[in-house]
């Protein structure tokens with residue numbers, strides 16, 4: 001991983017000159033979003049004494065909550081305290097945007113950044129970065145995660161100087177968490193640089209077993225029972241090789257499933273030999289949130305952009321369908337998926 005000197009010098013000067021700092025990430029933050037944010041928080045706060053807040057649009061998955069153990073009070077949530085987020089953002093003289101390709105991906109919270117003049121730094125791994133929004137851009141798509149990219153950036157900073165053990169332990173744990181969740185535990189999107197980063201993190205003392213315990217062996221029973229129900233009763237596989245599952249609001253309520261607890265359901269149908277594309281839809285207030293995964297040779301990103309108002313990465317993307325406008329209900333959404341995936345898999349591949 002080659003991070004240019006010029007970018008690092010600029011970043012160092014921006015950090016040195018900053019008082020209050022804000023770190024923002026995408027709406028519905030996942031392990032990589034929160035992992036990279038917490039890692040950067042500890043670097044800026046613990047090593048540089050900066051006053052920093054992580055600004056979240058809404059809740060993070062419970063399984064990833066342990067990364068916040070060492071920074072109680074470092075998060076302000078826009079869905080709880082929009083005014084506090086606004087106030088903090090306006091007080092900042094440096095704003096970081098992590099794991100997103102443009103400020104619009106912060107969701108409702110995007111309004112809090114409108115018109116602010118503080119320089120913005122992007123650290124991201126998505127396609128189509130909106131570089132004109134930022135004073136400084138670290139954007140790399142051939143990399144596992146924003147957490148991995150942040151790791152390489154921090155390693156290039158003069159105070160760390162390539163020695164991971166100089167980073168706060170909480171940063172190392174948070175980076176390993178993001179790296180683990182975005183690669184589906186080192187199954188997808190891994191590069192030589194990914195294993196190099198993981199190796200340095202473990203050598204510097206990261207307890208990977210503890211992270212795995214939190215992420216993958218601490219689920220509530222309801223998640224596994226719902227997963228079974230969806231796979232057994234609801235999964236549909238089309239002739240063209242698209243699999244889809246729809247979690248409607250009634251089932252969500254009946255099972256008591258919470259935000260973040262359906263993470264990675266979308267990966268499972270892709271393990272079937274003739275499935276090229278997997279979609280998971282979850283009904284939320286007025287929308288179906290859409291998760292898309294594909295095998296190599298089929299573009300989840302193009303499907304998300306063309307039919308689901310979204311985007312992401314080649315093999316892992318997301319988007320949404322508005323209820324009452326694009327589809328009326330779950331059965332209508334199923335018809336829509338069959339139609340667009342048929343069209344897509346016939347003409348685009």
Ligand code: 5GP
Nearest residue numbers: 291292309310311312313316317318319320
């Ligand atoms: P997930 O399915 O895990 O929610 O998201 C997979 C990938 O797609 C993530 O990298 C995420 O950032 C991206 N993504 C999810 N939802 C959206 C969306 O509504 N718009 C865009 N542009 N990207 C999304």
Ligand code: MN
Nearest residue numbers: 032099146182
């Ligand atoms: Mn990510």
